[in-house]
Amino acid sequence: MEDFEYESLLGRARERIPKNISERSRWTMPEPEVLIEGNQTILRNFAAIVDAMDRDANHVYQFLINELGTSGTREQVRVLFKGRVPPKRIKEKIVSYVKSYILCGQCRAPDTRFMKEERTTLLKCQACGATRPVKL
Numbered sequence: 195m196e197d198f199e200y201e202s203l204l205g206r207a208r209e210r211i212p213k214n215i216s217e218r219s220r221w222t223m224p225e226p227e228v229l230i231e232g233n234q235t236i237l238r239n240f241a242a243i244v245d246a247m248d249r250d251a252n253h254v255y256q257f258l259i260n261e262l263g264t265s266g267t268r269e270q271v272r273v274l275f276k277g278r279v280p281p282k283r284i285k286e287k288i289v290s291y292v293k294s295y296i297l298c299g300q301c302r303a304p305d306t307r308f309m310k311e312e313r314t315t316l317l318k319c320q321a322c323g324a325t326r327p328v329k330l
């Protein structure tokens with residue numbers, strides 16, 4: 195995955211949302227601030243990223259841990275990953291979280307919510323009303 199995809203993904207998401215919604219939600223994602231210190235990798239602005247995502251911090255954290263195949267510690271603001279994780283990989287995983295759990299499958303709007311329906315969880319778009327199943 196190229197480095198620019200993060201920006202273009204989010205730019206695309208914004209473009210496709212009807213104007214009133216994109217203005218209302220003003221969806222921007224902070225760039226991940228990653229610091230490698232000795233044998234651990236620190237995602238310094240985890241809380242800000244989760245805030246922008248409007249998702250459960252623990253869900254995002256577990257996703258990153260699983261995808262990166264490491265363990266870590268979640269603090270209030272930061273996350274510490276065991277080992278040296280290239281910043282690019284962390285960014286890729288955040289993009290993949292956004293694609294899997296935030297963007298609408300139909301209109302690509304980020305204005306979505308999880309919805310429980312019997313035993314499945316659906317991602318429901320607040321912009322166009324489309325739903326798609328997600329695996330939590």
Ligand SMILES: [Zn+2]
Pocket residue numbers: 298299300301302303319320321322323324
């Ligand atoms: Zn939609």
